[in-house]
Amino acid sequence: MDTSKHIQSSFSLAKERYARCGVNVDQALKQLAKIPISLHCWQGDDVGGFENADGVLGDGLAVTGNYPGKARTPGELRADLEKALSFIPGKHRLNLHACYGEFGNRKVDRDAIAPEHFRNWIAWAKANKLGLDFNPTCFSHPKSADGFTLSHRDKAIRQFWIEHCIRSREIGAAFGKALGKTCVTNVWVPDGYKDTPADRVGPRVRLAESLDAIFKKSLSHELNLDAVEPKLFGIGSESYVVGSHEFYLGYAVSRKKLLTLDAGHYHPTESISDKISSILQFLPKILLHVSRGVRWDSDHVVTLTDDLQAIAREIVINNYTGRVHIGLDYFDASINRVAAWIIGTRNMLRALLLGLLESPAIKQAEATGDLTTRLALQEEARSLPFGAVWDYYCESRGVPVGKIWLEEIKAYEKNVLSRRK
Ligand code: RNT
Ligand code: ZN
Numbered sequence: 001m002d003t004s005k006h007i008q009s010s011f012s013l014a015k016e017r018y019a020r021c022g023v024n025v026d027q028a029l030k031q032l033a034k035i036p037i038s039l040h041c042w043q044g045d046d047v048g049g050f051e052n053a054d055g056v057l058g059d060g061l062a063v064t065g066n067y068p069g070k071a072r073t074p075g076e077l078r079a080d081l082e083k084a085l086s087f088i089p090g091k092h093r094l095n096l097h098a099c100y101g102e103f104g105n106r107k108v109d110r111d112a113i114a115p116e117h118f119r120n121w122i123a124w125a126k127a128n129k130l131g132l133d134f135n136p137t138c139f140s141h142p143k144s145a146d147g148f149t150l151s152h153r154d155k156a157i158r159q160f161w162i163e164h165c166i167r168s169r170e171i172g173a174a175f176g177k178a179l180g181k182t183c184v185t186n187v188w189v190p191d192g193y194k195d196t197p198a199d200r201v202g203p204r205v206r207l208a209e210s211l212d213a214i215f216k217k218s219l220s221h222e223l224n225l226d227a228v229e230p231k232l233f234g235i236g237s238e239s240y241v242v243g244s245h246e247f248y249l250g251y252a253v254s255r256k257k258l259l260t261l262d263a264g265h266y267h268p269t270e271s272i273s274d275k276i277s278s279i280l281q282f283l284p285k286i287l288l289h290v291s292r293g294v295r296w297d298s299d300h301v302v303t304l305t306d307d308l309q310a311i312a313r314e315i316v317i318n319n320y321t322g323r324v325h326i327g328l329d330y331f332d333a334s335i336n337r338v339a340a341w342i343i344g345t346r347n348m349l350r351a352l353l354l355g356l357l358e359s360p361a362i363k364q365a366e367a368t369g370d371l372t373t374r375l376a377l378q379e380e381a382r383s384l385p386f387g388a389v390w391d392y393y394c395e396s397r398g399v400p401v402g403k404i405w406l407e408e409i410k411a412y413e414k415n416v417l418s419r420r421k
Contacts, residue, residue: 007401011392014385021359021384028356029393031316037348038093038133038184038327041100043341044080045071046333049099049137052107059139059147059190060234065334069417074102076420078124083412084341085128087405089349089397093131093181095327096121098168099140110141111163115174122178131181133327136161136168138189150210151191151203151242158210161189165214169224176223184287184325186260187214188229192237203242211251225325227287228252229260232267234297253282262289262329263311264297273310280323289329290348299330302344304351312351317358336417339409350390357386 015025042049046063050073071077081094098110101117108117115122125132138149138161146152149161165187172185191203215226230248231241245266252259259279261272272288279286290311292300302308315324328348332340359381365373391401400408 004395007388007391007395010385010388014388014392017385018357018359018389021381022361023357023359025357025389028353029389029396031321031356032349032353032393033090033397035316035321035326035349035352036091036093036131037088037345038095038131038325039081039084039088039341039345040095040328040330041077041081042097043328043331043344044077044337046337047097047140047331049097049140050074050102051099052103052105059144060192060236061139061190061331062235063331063333065332067333067335067337069413069420070333070337072420074100074120079416080338081341082128083409084338084345085130087342087399087408088345089394089399091129092345093133093327094121094125095133095135097135097137098164098171099137110137110143111160111167113164113167113171115171118171118175122175125175125179131179131183132175133183133325134168134172134175134185136165136185136187138164138187144190147193147236148191148203148242149189150214151189151207153202153206158206162210162213165210166217169214169217169219169226172224173219176220182222182225184225184227184258184327186227186229186258186287186289186327187211188231188260189243190234190237191243192234192241193239194236195239197240200240204247207242207247208251211255215255215257225258225285227258227260227325229262229265229287229289231262231265231297249279256283258285258287258325259283260287260289262291262297263307264289264291264293264299264329268293268295271307271310273307273314276311276314276320276324277318280318280320285323285325287325287327289327290344291329299332301330301332301335301340302328302347304347308347308351309354312348313355313358316352316355317363336409336413338412338417339406342405342409350386353390353393354386357381357384357389 018025071080152158169185172183175183228248230243230245263272292302294300362377394401
């Protein structure tokens with residue numbers, strides 16, 4: 001097992017090696033420590049939430065697996081999150097969905113949610129020095145059962161979801177105020193058709209109108225920022241999604257909203273990494289839902305793929321850390337859910353660190369037209385001693401190095417998770 005001494009000496013050697021490539025490792029680690037990742041609460045209970053209604057997941061979201069131990073109460077979810085966060089170096093954020101409010105034994109419908117239903121979350125976030133982000137939950141509800149919400153042909157149903165989203169923004173602003181950290185509230189709706197629509201226009205006109213009604217009241221940008229999330233297709237909306245990429249790109253640019261780029265929401269060979277610098281020419285800020293699609297928008301746990309590295313690199317190399325809000329969005333119920341959080345978040349951080357450790361010689365080669373050197377250095381970089389730097393970072397932030405976390409999560413599974421029936 002690695003001792004602290006080994007970690008230190010491997011780190012010093014790695015630091016020298018990177019210095020020879022023109023990289024200041026200490027500087028990179030300082031920058032990494034400033035980048036918050038917004039952990040998605042919904043990995044902990046398969047997007048279930050804590051409403052008393054009999055909501056069932058649907059509307060294009062599929063969580064597969066039945067690994068034991070999912071959080072059944074807000075208290076359990078918070079305990080699981082604390083466990084996960086203890087193995088993730090740095091200070092981060094939690095991304096809540098509206099259906100995770102605490103409503104006592106009363107039925108509080110989506111159009112009646114208020115900041116008071118999230119007071120325990122706020123107190124917990126404060127105690128753990130976390131920022132909070134938010135999402136209206138426009139799915140798993142009788143009024144979304146036919147697959148339409150904000151663009152529904154029935155005005156009363158649209159109005160219901162408009163009210164839900166208005167209240168969600170206010171909850172976001174309440175988070176921002178209570179914590180002194182801006183909340184990003186992201187609107188995603190499942191609206192779309194399984195089969196070929198006869199009218200592609202009507203729903204889009206209605207969606208734009210509903211969104212304008214939601215965003216009518218201006219809120220302080222210090223407290224809350226609004227984001228909108230497009231999608232190419234979903235389960236049950238294979239032929240037509242009202243809120244497509246082009247729809248929301250136009251909406252975000254014209255209404256000055258954040259655009260949310262979800263890594264799983266495009267064609268399988270299309271990466272969001274290339275969209276970041278394009279969109280940031282015209283929008284001040286974007287939100288990411290970092291995810292991993294396997295053949296389709298399958299929301300697998302984030303692994304250290306080339307795709308993830310490309311996303312992270314774009315953010316750090318271009319100094320976009322203040323303009324790109326990084327959130328995670330995946331859900332896997334076939335493995336230990338706490339481990340899923342840890343694996344995905346640590347990979348996001350590893351990818352950012354890899355970007356921060358990129359040799360400036362690569363960009364310089366391109367700037368002089370030497371594309372041979374660019375490719376050669378890009379490939380040489382793959383075998384630089386990155387792991388030693390990551391281990392040192394974990395240790396210096398008080399997080400156990402290597403897979404020690406896994407042993408502790410196995411113990412947590414045995415003593416806590418497996419006792420949840
Ligand atoms: C669905 C979107 C959305 C959800 C979460 C639960 O395709 O990606 O972001 O995953 O809101
Ligand atoms: Zn998403």
